Amino acid sequence: MSILLTISDFIIPVTILFIVVFGCLQKVDIYEVFLEGAKEGLQTVVDILPTLIGLVMAVEVVRAGGLLDILVELIRPFADAVGFPAELAPLSIVRLVSSSAATGLLTDLFAQYGPDSYLGRVASVMMSCTETVFYTMSLYFLSIGIRRTRWTLPCALLANVVGIVAAVWLVEVVF
Numbered sequence: 001m002s003i004l005l006t007i008s009d010f011i012i013p014v015t016i017l018f019i020v021v022f023g024c025l026q027k028v029d030i031y032e033v034f035l036e037g038a039k040e041g042l043q044t045v046v047d048i049l050p051t052l053i054g055l056v057m058a059v060e061v062v063r064a065g066g067l068l069d070i071l072v073e074l075i076r077p078f079a080d081a082v083g084f085p086a087e088l089a090p091l092s093i094v095r096l097v098s099s100s101a102a103t104g105l106l107t108d109l110f111a112q113y114g115p116d117s118y119l120g121r122v123a124s125v126m127m128s129c130t131e132t133v134f135y136t137m138s139l140y141f142l143s144i145g146i147r148r149t150r151w152t153l154p155c156a157l158l159a160n161v162v163g164i165v166a167a168v169w170l171v172e173v174v175f
Contacts, residue, residue, distance in 0.1 A: 044143050047142070047143055048139050048142060048143055051138050051139060051142055052135075052139070055097055055098060055134070055135055055138065056098060056100075056101070058097070059094055059097050059098045059101040060101070062094075063090075063094070063101065063105075068089075068090040068093070068094070069090075071089060071090065071093065072086050072087070072089050072090060075089045076089075083168070084164070084168060085118070085119055085122060085168075087109070087113075087119055088109075088119065088122060088123055088126065088164075090105055091105045091106060091109065091123055091126065091127075092126065092130070092160075092164055095126070095127065095130050095131075095132060095160075096130075096132065096133045096134050096135075096157075096160065097132060097134045097135055098132060098135060099132045099135070102127065102132075103127070106123050106124070106127060109123050110123075118171065121171045121175055122167050122168055122171045125166075125167040125170055125171055126163065126164055126167035126168075128167075129163030129164070129166050129167045130160045130163040130164060130167075131156065131159070131160060131163075133153070133156040133157060133160060136156075137149060137152060137153065137156070
């Protein structure tokens with residue numbers, strides 16, 4: 001284990017050193033290329049900022065307006081029938097849009113039920129098994145100009161459902 005920790009300490013510095021040495025050997029103006037990359041990165045941030053602000057605001061409005069609580073009560077009968085904890089429904093929905101808002105909901109779950117509770121463990125595994133589908137799609141597809149997403153959304157939503165089912169199953173079977 002100590003070998004892995006030592007390697008992990010050196011991965012980033014060695015990678016940077018490798019890039020600089022390779023650039024020097026190729027006779028590339030490293031500083032100029034770095035500045036061009038930084039300009040492109042800044043332009044990408046400017047391009048995606050309105051989408052990012054819109055997503056964060058939408059999640060906060062839904063959360064503060066109590067819509068998530070209403071949704072939990074609507075989903076509860078179905079969730080109970082399939083064995084899914086209805087208290088995790090807001091987390092599974094918000095996780096599709098915003099990781100930071102989902103982390104806030106996760107902290108609320110930890111405060112209410114405890115991190116070592118069944119709900120806390122399922123929520124923790126669920127956060128690792130799912131993705132912020134709408135955030136990722138809007139961010140990356142918008143930044144490179146893709147308008148037709150074809151099967152991306154259905155497949156990503158299916159992957160999230162599989163991740164949620166896997167989280168519940170793993171906590172019940174393994175832990």
